[in-house]
Amino acid sequence: MIADPIAAGLQRGWSVRDASTLDADLHLEADAVVVGTGAGGATAAETLARAGLRVVMIEEGPLQSSRDFHMLEREAYPALYQESAARKTKDGAITILQGRAVGGSTVVNWTSSFRAPVRTLAYWREHYGLRDYTPERLSPWYARAERRLSITPWSIAPNANNAVLQRGAAALGIPTGTMSRNVKGCANLGYCGLGCPTNAKQSMLVTAIPAALDRGALLVHGARAERFIVEKGRITSLECAAVFPGGSGSARRAIVHAKVYLAAAGGIGTPALLLRSALPDPYGLLGKRTFLHPVVLSAALMPEVVAAYAGAPQSVYSDRFLDEYAFEGPAGFKLEVPPVQPLLAAVTMPGFGTSGARLMAEFAHLQVVLALLRDGFHEQSQGGAVELASDGSPVLDYAISPYLWEGMRRAFLAMAEIQFAAGAKRVLPVHESAWPYASWREARTQILALPMETLLTRVVSAHVMGGCAMGADPRTAVVDGDGRHHLVENLYVVDGSVFPTGLGTNPQLTIYAIADRMASRLARSLGASSEE
Amino acid sequence: MLSLSRRELIRTGIAGSALLALAACTRSNAPNAFDDSAYRYRALSPADRELIGAVGAAMLAGALPTGTDHRAALVQVVRGVDVAMSGLTPHVVTELHQLFGLLEFPPARAIAAGVWSDWSRASPRDVVRFLTRWRFSGVALYRNGYQALHQLVMAAWYGHAASWSAIDYPGPPRLS
Numbered sequence: 199m200i201a202d203p204i205a206a207g208l209q210r211g212w213s214v215r216d217a218s219t220l221d222a223d224l225h226l227e228a229d230a231v232v233v234g235t236g237a238g239g240a241t242a243a244e245t246l247a248r249a250g251l252r253v254v255m256i257e258e259g260p261l262q263s264s265r266d267f268h269m270l271e272r273e274a275y276p277a278l279y280q281e282s283a284a285r286k287t288k289d290g291a292i293t294i295l296q297g298r299a300v301g302g303s304t305v306v307n308w309t310s311s312f313r314a315p316v317r318t319l320a321y322w323r324e325h326y327g328l329r330d331y332t333p334e335r336l337s338p339w340y341a342r343a344e345r346r347l348s349i350t351p352w353s354i355a356p357n358a359n360n361a362v363l364q365r366g367a368a369a370l371g372i373p374t375g376t377m378s379r380n381v382k383g384c385a386n387l388g389y390c391g392l393g394c395p396t397n398a399k400q401s402m403l404v405t406a407i408p409a410a411l412d413r414g415a416l417l418v419h420g421a422r423a424e425r426f427i428v429e430k431g432r433i434t435s436l437e438c439a440a441v442f443p444g445g446s447g448s449a450r451r452a453i454v455h456a457k458v459y460l461a462a463a464g465g466i467g468t469p470a471l472l473l474r475s476a477l478p479d480p481y482g483l484l485g486k487r488t489f490l491h492p493v494v495l496s497a498a499l500m501p502e503v504v505a506a507y508a509g510a511p512q513s514v515y516s517d518r519f520l521d522e523y524a525f526e527g528p529a530g531f532k533l534e535v536p537p538v539q540p541l542l543a544a545v546t547m548p549g550f551g552t553s554g555a556r557l558m559a560e561f562a563h564l565q566v567v568l569a570l571l572r573d574g575f576h577e578q579s580q581g582g583a584v585e586l587a588s589d590g591s592p593v594l595d596y597a598i599s600p601y602l603w604e605g606m607r608r609a610f611l612a613m614a615e616i617q618f619a620a621g622a623k624r625v626l627p628v629h630e631s632a633w634p635y636a637s638w639r640e641a642r643t644q645i646l647a648l649p650m651e652t653l654l655t656r657v658v659s660a661h662v663m664g665g666c667a668m669g670a671d672p673r674t675a676v677v678d679g680d681g682r683h684h685l686v687e688n689l690y691v692v693d694g695s696v697f698p699t700g701l702g703t704n705p706q707l708t709i710y711a712i713a714d715r716m717a718s719r720l721a722r723s724l725g726a727s728s729e730e
Numbered sequence: 731m732l733s734l735s736r737r738e739l740i741r742t743g744i745a746g747s748a749l750l751a752l753a754a755c756t757r758s759n760a761p762n763a764f765d766d767s768a769y770r771y772r773a774l775s776p777a778d779r780e781l782i783g784a785v786g787a788a789m790l791a792g793a794l795p796t797g798t799d800h801r802a803a804l805v806q807v808v809r810g811v812d813v814a815m816s817g818l819t820p821h822v823v824t825e826l827h828q829l830f831g832l833l834e835f836p837p838a839r840a841i842a843a844g845v846w847s848d849w850s851r852a853s854p855r856d857v858v859r860f861l862t863r864w865r866f867s868g869v870a871l872y873r874n875g876y877q878a879l880h881q882l883v884m885a886a887w888y889g890h891a892a893s894w895s896a897i898d899y900p901g902p903p904r905l906s
Contacts, residue, residue: 200905269902272810272889276817284818284881290874387903395905507899540899544888545881550865551858555792558888561897587821630865653873654866 200396203404204263212411214261217440218420220450226416228254229724231436231456233423233471236302237709238693239462240402240410241343242717247413249721254454255407255415256436258422258463259299260443263403267393271541274392277443278306280466283542287582288595291652292492293546295660296464299393300419301403303464304706307660308390308511308537309379309399311349312703313340313711321525321575326698327670328679336711343710347380347400354386357509359535362500362565364514366620367533374516380706381510388508388537421452424590426459426475432688433459458720460681462693462713465489465662469584469695470592472666472676478685481673484666485584488594489700490659491570494606495536496613497547497557498565498622499634504538505562511537519612520702525575529605532570532703533613546656548630557626557634566628567617569609571602574664574699578602581700584665598657603650606657610648614641628656661694661705668696681716692716764808773815773823774808777834777849782808782883784849788857789883793896803892810886826882829875842872 208214217224229251232243239255247253262277275283278299285294297303314336322328330336343349356364356376367374384398397404411417421438428434436459440450461468469485477484512534520530540561547557557564573579582596598606610627615638617625624634625641629648635641648655668691669675672684677696683689692713694705701708764779774782786807787794794803815823832838839845843860845852864876887893894901 270889272885275885275889276814281819281822282814282817284822284885286822289870290877389902508903540894540897541885541889544884550789550861550880550884552792554884555790558793558897561899589821591819591821593821653870653877 200264202264203397203408204261205265207408207411213414213416214411215416215418216261216420217418217438217450217452218442218448220440220448220452223450224418224452226254226418226452226454228252228416228454228456230254230458230460231256231454232460232462232692233436234302234462234464234467234693235300235402235407235417236297236462236464236693237304237402237706238464238713239460240301240304240406241710241713242460242462242692243410243415244406245714245717246721246726247410247415249718249726251721251724251726253410253415254456255410255417256421256423256438256452256454257300257417257419258441259297259302259419261300261417261419262305262393264393264395264397267395269387269389269392269395271392271539274306275541278393288585288593289597289652291598292490292596292657292659294466294490294594294662295658296466296662300417301401301407304401305393305403306391307401307706309381310512310515310534310704311344311347311378311380311707314708315520315702317525318699318702322698326668326675328668328698329670330679336715339711339715340707342714343707344378347405347710348382349378349380349400349707351376351378352510352513354510356513357388357506358502358504359506359509359538359565360512360514362498362504362620362622363516363533363535363567363616366616366618367516367518369619370616372516372518372616374514377513377515379510379513384510386509388511390511391537391539418452423463423471424474425471426477426689428475428477428686431686433686458688458690458724460690460692460717461666462691464693465665465695466584466592466594468691468693469665470586473584473586474590477683477689479676483674483676486665487574487581487667487698488584488596488665488695489574489581489661489663489697490596491573491661491663491700492598492602492606493568493570493658493660494609494655495546495628495658496567496569496610496617497626497628498567498617498620499560499624500563500565500620500622503562504565506535506538506565507540511535519569519609520572528608529576529579529602530572530702531605531609532572533616534568534570536566536568538564538566546628546658548626548628548632548656565617565622567613569606569613570661571605571609572700572702573602576601581664598652603655606655607645607648607650610645611642614638614645630654661701663694663697663700663705666691666695667698669698680719690716690720764805769809771812774812778830779808780849781830781833782811784852784857785861785879786811786883786886788854788861789880790887791854793887793893803887806890806892807883807886810890811882814882814885826878829878
């Protein structure tokens with residue numbers, strides 16, 4: 199029997215409320231209320247609770263734990279993801295994978311952990327006046343997250359899916375690296391994206407959230423933060439609506455009064471909350487410059503069984519095509535592989551009918567490489583804008599610029615060449631107009647002719663960033679380098695939405711580090727004692 | 731030229747909205763072959779089920795079992811779509827209902843999809859032609875409609891354990 203730290207904590211008497219079961223409105227008082235329990239919110243909540251503050255955590259999603267994680271896509275997507283893992287950008291062109299549960303996206307991410315690229319931090323310092331954002335000054339915060347979350351390089355051999363990237367790249371002289379992962383006693387199952395069934399993944403669900411609850415924090419889940427109430431430049435309360443697990447609302451509300459308010463509802467969620475609250479935004483920055491690291495994919499049919507659903511989903515990467523390009527130059531991309539499970543594969547692969555069925559019949563031999571495009575640095579890569587639908591729900595309008603399309607075509611070429619170099623029999627760029635090409639020569643010719651258009655090229659994203667940029671200048675940033683809102687004195691933003699650009703790598707570790715730093719400084723400013 | 735007039739008709743403006751509104755009013759609720767006493771549909775009307783059944787049979791040709799098991803598998807797909815829609819946000823569900831309403835309104839079905847009979851009687855060839863036309867359409871709205879149908883149908887089938895043996899997926903490992 200696998201120990202379930204959530205069940206154990208509830209047994210010990212944690213303060214946890216499910217708002218969807220409320221029979222009357224809930225009124226709460228706290229020193230700090232944190233909206234969102236993902237990488238940013240949970241980290242901040244732990245830090246504040248350790249400093250002795252009374253913390254309330256608000257989470258829209260459900261509280262599930264290892265006993266609920268059955269490694270079944272049909273259960274996990276509706277339960278643990280925003281919009282059943284089918285969240286789309288406004289024009290339907292990009293599918294966004296984003297968590298929606300206690301623990302946020304950390305419950306369903308693939309555990310890949312990187313520090314921020316040195317170049318990205320230099321850009322933030324230069325263009326956003328974030329003087330403290332040097333690798334040296336951030337290093338202790340990174341080190342603390344790495345220690346707490348057991349982040350170390352993956353020491354087991356990569357699974358066959360990752361090995362193809364490693365082997366193909368090596369054959370072409372392209373350097374690859376081994377990823378670090380936030381796991382402890384990982385059984386190498388491969389189902390990180392559906393909730394870790396063994397609690398090996400050191401997600402917020404089994405680390406920061408239990409730590410905060412053990413120090414007296416209150417968690418209210420099934421509660422969607424609707425708006426902050428602002429009076430005279432200060433927030434006086436937070437209004438939340440109770441939501442059922444399926445997402446529909448109930449009439450009950452939770453109202454929280456606190457000294458400080460922390461927004462950590464993620465890219466899309468945080469800007470939407472601030473927009474609904476009609477906070478001052480004189481420079482029209484809120485929700486703008488939202489970044490996605492748009493991803494294109496290339497599928498290969500290998501002679502060997504790949505079983506890309508089994509084993510640590512991501513362990514090998516290549517930054518060659520990031521390092522090669524200056525920010526002012528063509529779009530760079532990072533190469534990784536995704537886990538391949540039947541439902542997600544079937545909805546992602548192009549085509550239908552007998553050709554689709556033939557492809558799925560080769561499922562065990564299917565290998566997939568992904569290219570994650572770096573967005574937010576070039577004048578033709580300004581990201582998207584979060585808007586509100588008539589019901590107040592957020593919609594992200596993200597247009598893919600010709601600059602990014604050009605990068606995606608180069609990414610298709612790079613991925614296909616690597617896959618053939620690794621011995622692929624056929625390579626299929628994930629694009630409606632493509633078919634499984636039999637040689638690198640054929641692939642090259644055909645990829646150069648592919649129409650790079652929305653809803654023909656499959657584009658996905660698993661990294662939503664920006665929309666509440668941090669920076670020294672209120673004319674170009676919503677919050678300062680400590681996450682404090684430039685115009686509302688007791689509001690802080692402590693999640694990936696503060697990134698002024700896309701990060702250029704998987705973001706979880708940087709969110710942990712920055713949120714911890716912001717919350718620690720906040721605790722000190724409130725006169726609280728830091729425990730560590 | 732035909733595609734231009736179609737675009738004018740459906741894509742935007744008063745004609746499109748009026749058509750959608752009319753389509754919504756005339757959605758049929760007559761009982762049909764996907765009625766199922768063992769399952770209470772939450773999102774799909776009887777007409778929606780016929781539509782998804784026809785689209786599902788075409789999209790999953792070669793994937794669904796043939797013979798006597800075919801019908802049961804198709805019912806599973808239609809149910810799966812219903813379950814999935816119950817988990818989507820109201821905003822998205824409204825958009826899907828608009829799409830279904832359009833495809834179920836006979837004049838729009840004929841003009842926009844090129845399918846002249848009811849979905850329950852549409853020939854597989856006509857459905858494939860419709861899907862192909864929308865998949866590669868010059869109108870992004872149609873491509874989007876195709877992608878929405880594709881995603882719903884594929885998720886409903888490949889999320890279901892009955893699909894796994896045909897693709898050599900062993901299912902999740904057992905935890906000892």
